[in-house]
Amino acid sequence: MKSINGTDSVFYFSINAPYQQCEVLYVPSMPDVVMVSESGLSVQVPTNRLRQFVTSDGIKGRFRMVIDANKKIKSFERLR
Numbered sequence: 774m775k776s777i778n779g780t781d782s783v784f785y786f787s788i789n790a791p792y793q794q795c796e797v798l799y800v801p802s803m804p805d806v807v808m809v810s811e812s813g814l815s816v817q818v819p820t821n822r823l824r825q826f827v828t829s830d831g832i833k834g835r836f837r838m839v840i841d842a843n844k845k846i847k848s849f850e851r852l853r
Contacts, residue, residue: 780842784810785852791831798824822849 777783786808797803798820805817818838826832839847 777839777847781847782840784812784814784816784838784840786810786816786836786838788832788834788836790833792827792829793831795823795827795831798827818849819846822846826851 788808798806803820805819806823807815808818810816816838822838823832826834826836834851836849836851838849841847
């Protein structure tokens with residue numbers, strides 16, 4: 774986990790998607806998905822950040838994404 778500083782933006786997401794809904798994450802023409810954060814903001818997330826969390830059940834859990842001042846993703850992780 775990278776450290777968070779004052780210029781970073783932090784977004785939290787709760788995801789509960791069955792495997793069938795996750796199949797779209799593997800479509801080459803779909804490089805990003807738009808998700809609504811827990812704070813209500815729509816955030817564009819690269820599909821490759823989500824793929825690592827797909828299991829045979831789909832994606833489940835609470836996640837945190839940290840973005841730096843240059844709009845680059847510093848981290849995307851599942852919270853325990």
